[in-house]
Amino acid sequence: xxxxxxxxxxxxxxxxxxxxxxxxxxxxxxxxxxxxxxxxxxxxxxxxxxxxxxxxxxxxxxxxxxxxxxxxxxxxxxxxxxxxxxxxxxxxxxxxxxxxxxxxxxxxxxxxxxxxxxxxxxxxxxxxxxxxxxxxxxxxxxxxxxxxxxxxxxxxxxxxxxxxxxxxxxxxxxxxxxxxxxxxxxxxxxxxxxxxxxxxxxxxxxxxxxxxxxxxxxxxxxxxxxxxxxxxxxxxxxxxxxxxxxxxxxxxxxxxxxxxxxxxxxxxxxxxxxxxxxxxxxxxxxxxxxxxxxxxxxxxxxxx
DNA sequence: ATTAATGTTCAGAA
DNA sequence: TTTCTGAACATTAA
Numbered sequence: 001x002x003x004x005x006x007x008x009x010x011x012x013x014x015x016x017x018x019x020x021x022x023x024x025x026x027x028x029x030x031x032x033x034x035x036x037x038x039x040x041x042x043x044x045x046x047x048x049x050x051x052x053x054x055x056x057x058x059x060x061x062x063x064x065x066x067x068x069x070x071x072x073x074x075x076x077x078x079x080x081x082x083x084x085x086x087x088x089x090x091x092x093x094x095x096x097x098x099x100x101x102x103x104x105x106x107x108x109x110x111x112x113x114x115x116x117x118x119x120x121x122x123x124x125x126x127x128x129x130x131x132x133x134x135x136x137x138x139x140x141x142x143x144x145x146x147x148x149x150x151x152x153x154x155x156x157x158x159x160x161x162x163x164x165x166x167x168x169x170x171x172x173x174x175x176x177x178x179x180x181x182x183x184x185x186x187x188x189x190x191x192x193x194x195x196x197x198x199x200x201x202x203x204x205x206x207x208x209x210x211x212x213x214x215x216x217x218x219x220x221x222x223x224x225x226x227x228x229x230x231x232x233x234x235x236x237x238x239x240x241x242x243x244x245x246x247x248x249x250x251x252x253x254x255x256x257x258x259x260x261x262x263x264x265x266x267x268x269x270x271x272x273x274x275x276x277x278x279x280x281x282x283x284x285x286x287x288x289x290x291x292x293x294x295x296x297x298x299x300x301x302x303x304x
Numbered sequence: 305a306t307t308a309a310t311g312t313t314c315a316g317a318a
Numbered sequence: 319t320t321t322c323t324g325a326a327c328a329t330t331a332a
Contacts, residue, residue: 001311001312002312037326062313077313078312079312079327080310080311080312080327080328081311081327081328081329114327114328115327116328116329117326118312118328158320159320166311166312168313175311175312177311226310267323268311269310269312270309270311
């Protein structure tokens with residue numbers, strides 16, 4: 001499920017191969033899959049894209065943005081299982097769209113592949129893109145968040161910190177997997193209200209977001225058990241080997257060695273955490289000492 | 305054979 | 319205003 005590190009890996013993977021090349025055609029792949037959700041229609045998008053070039057490829061939250069030479073931009077949103085590929089798709093059935101380039105180049109085309117078909121491709125003109133991703137309508141990028149920004153985002157909110165982390169309007173790029181990993185490294189219990197976090201906890205959160213996301217980018221993202229996520233050349237990421245809590249319910253915490261990782265459900269999504277490293281009490285002060293022992297997990301489900 | 309679970313986003317309701 | 323719920327989708331585990 002592509003989150004910030006996976007989408008960043010996609011962007012870096014295709015950038016050199018898709019920019020400044022004339023687009024010869026855009027077609028729906030010939031298989032029984034629907035060509036996913038396209039705005040406007042495929043036919044109209046095709047007319048708007050053919051003959052142009054991509055001037056730049058960048059990331060906005062969890063979307064791949066391709067800036068066209070006429071000032072408009074294409075936003076590819078992988079959602080759960082979408083991939084951009086230069087070659088070697090995981091399978092041919094779930095290829096959805098293909099862009100063909102004219103002229104020389106290492107790869108003649110690139111694809112949007114999506115097993116579940118929740119992904120979207122949307123064309124924005126310059127003004128519409130600006131409006132859609134303006135601060136306030138869309139959150140600041142997770143890698144741009146300073147401690148002051150976190151204070152501003154958290155100090156009024158009654159929501160659980162894990163749920164707030166997932167809100168793309170509050171902060172862009174964090175998804176279910178990295179939310180659990182980030183909070184574990186920060187020593188913050190996922191269920192505490194955002195506004196209860198102390199300045200110290202928010203400082204740790206700031207650092208943890210930077211550390212975890214940058215490390216995950218360095219490792220080219222996480223390819224989970226189902227093997228869905230792949231880079232542009234259909235290679236697995238390597239950050240899954242570094243996960244400390246995600247999908248590790250019932251395992252001993254590798255950091256404290258004293259407690260099993262627990263799975264709970266928040267906002268209909270799985271959360272994983274360590275009751276020892278992430279105490280529930282006030283402001284999640286990790287070093288407060290008084291809550292080192294005697295803590296009871298707030299939820300008893302430990303299955304995976 | 306049916307049902308639940310999986311994760312992201314958005315529309316619409318509370 | 320803020321927060322919550324359900325739908326969309328494909329595949330697999332129970």
